[in-house]
Amino acid sequence: MASDRRDRAVRAAVGQALLTEDRPVAALLDVAGVRASATALRAAFAAVTDAPVLHAFAVKASPLVPVLRLLYEAGLGAEVASPGELALARAAGVPADRVVLDSPAKTPAELREALDLGIAVNADNPQELARLDALVRRAPTRSPLGLRVNPQIGGGTIDALSTATATSKFGIALRDEGARARVVRAYLDRPWLTRLHTHSGSQGLPLSLLVTGVREVYELAEEINAAAGRHQVDTLDIGGGLPVNFTSDDQTPTYADYARLLADEVPGLFDGRYGLVTEFGRSLLAKHGTVLARVEYTKTSGSRPIAVTHAGVQVATRTVYDPVSWPLRIAVYDAGGRPKEGGPAVEQDVAGPACFAGDLLAVKRSLPLLEPGDIVAALDTGAYYFAHHYAYNSLTRPGVYGFVAGEDGAVRFATVRPPQTVAEIVAEAGGAHPGALLSG
Numbered sequence: 001m002a003s004d005r006r007d008r009a010v011r012a013a014v015g016q017a018l019l020t021e022d023r024p025v026a027a028l029l030d031v032a033g034v035r036a037s038a039t040a041l042r043a044a045f046a047a048v049t050d051a052p053v054l055h056a057f058a059v060k061a062s063p064l065v066p067v068l069r070l071l072y073e074a075g076l077g078a079e080v081a082s083p084g085e086l087a088l089a090r091a092a093g094v095p096a097d098r099v100v101l102d103s104p105a106k107t108p109a110e111l112r113e114a115l116d117l118g119i120a121v122n123a124d125n126p127q128e129l130a131r132l133d134a135l136v137r138r139a140p141t142r143s144p145l146g147l148r149v150n151p152q153i154g155g156g157t158i159d160a161l162s163t164a165t166a167t168s169k170f171g172i173a174l175r176d177e178g179a180r181a182r183v184v185r186a187y188l189d190r191p192w193l194t195r196l197h198t199h200s201g202s203q204g205l206p207l208s209l210l211v212t213g214v215r216e217v218y219e220l221a222e223e224i225n226a227a228a229g230r231h232q233v234d235t236l237d238i239g240g241g242l243p244v245n246f247t248s249d250d251q252t253p254t255y256a257d258y259a260r261l262l263a264d265e266v267p268g269l270f271d272g273r274y275g276l277v278t279e280f281g282r283s284l285l286a287k288h289g290t291v292l293a294r295v296e297y298t299k300t301s302g303s304r305p306i307a308v309t310h311a312g313v314q315v316a317t318r319t320v321y322d323p324v325s326w327p328l329r330i331a332v333y334d335a336g337g338r339p340k341e342g343g344p345a346v347e348q349d350v351a352g353p354a355c356f357a358g359d360l361l362a363v364k365r366s367l368p369l370l371e372p373g374d375i376v377a378a379l380d381t382g383a384y385y386f387a388h389h390y391a392y393n394s395l396t397r398p399g400v401y402g403f404v405a406g407e408d409g410a411v412r413f414a415t416v417r418p419p420q421t422v423a424e425i426v427a428e429a430g431g432a433h434p435g436a437l438l439s440g
């Protein structure tokens, strides 16, 4: 988010007691920024095609009901990958015809529910297709049905997030011996299979590789339709995966960059013959979230200054376990929530509260020297961070607050998710039956 908006929000969060001694971590979401990203996404595709496009937000990037509702009101749908995510989308009021179910492990009950509701389903593998065969025979369905393929175009810089490698667990590996012919056959045998899906994510993948994956799927659709002698595949689901810039406030690459590149490289995609589905997650939310945490103590160790804060592995799991792949920018504020300036920058560690040595948000980072009571802000944490609490050390989930900054500078907050209480932690940890292991 823009730094001036963020600064105002931090000041207001302190002023309105969202961040206190009792609640030393809080997460802020810039509502105007989220809306702007949704608008930019829709505009980018509207500029290159008249075809219908469903932009299904990947719920896993921010599984919070008010966020899903905000995005739905902004014209988006939902891509879900578990019974929980489907329930969140439904609780947000996203109608069935704006929901897409992907997951490599759908149970028969999940598939049946999706088909009963009329939700689009992308099958992951031949065994799942066989289950769909049985369900489609049992009762007609409104659900658009597709198949996920893996174009095996190679990975990006982050192995754990590269879904289109030779041995990725997702979809049917298109370049494996005989696989392409089997996929074409699967469509010819199933007239109800009308969609083709790929998702070549995620963070760390260059745009050119994303485009290559989409081109592979487009060409496969053309091949299937030629073999079928009709326009059987009528919708292409091109997944998400637009990378996010974690090094500055700039939002690059943009959706417009990606849509233009797709239009140049795969022009047939946008000529109106195919409906489209996208599944962006991180790029819609990441830049609009900030985790705030109070500095509890400062010290030196091996002569390195260390600030012990309340935000660590519980809210920034990826960064803490894989700091090379997921570095986060840190901004610092004083106890009143004003940007902390003055004094030379000092290399210091920003540590979390968890009881293991690696619980560090940043190592040897040049920042104004932190003091107890100061506030650190972990930037660009709107996707896959504060909504993805990791329950290490029974640390409570922080509250998540959406904010809107008025023209007059006043910042209003709305609670997206209240802070978890210690009593809730005890209850979730079997607190209602402490003697459960003693009898019998």
Ligand SMILES: *Cc1c(COP(=O)(O)O)cnc(C)c1O
Binding pocket: 058, 060, 061, 079, 102, 199, 201, 202, 203, 239, 240, 241, 242, 279, 280, 281, 282, 283
């Ligand atoms: C995670 C995921 C997405 C979203 O990826 P982003 O990198 O967050 O845009 C989309 N589609 C599928 C199938 C996914 O698994």
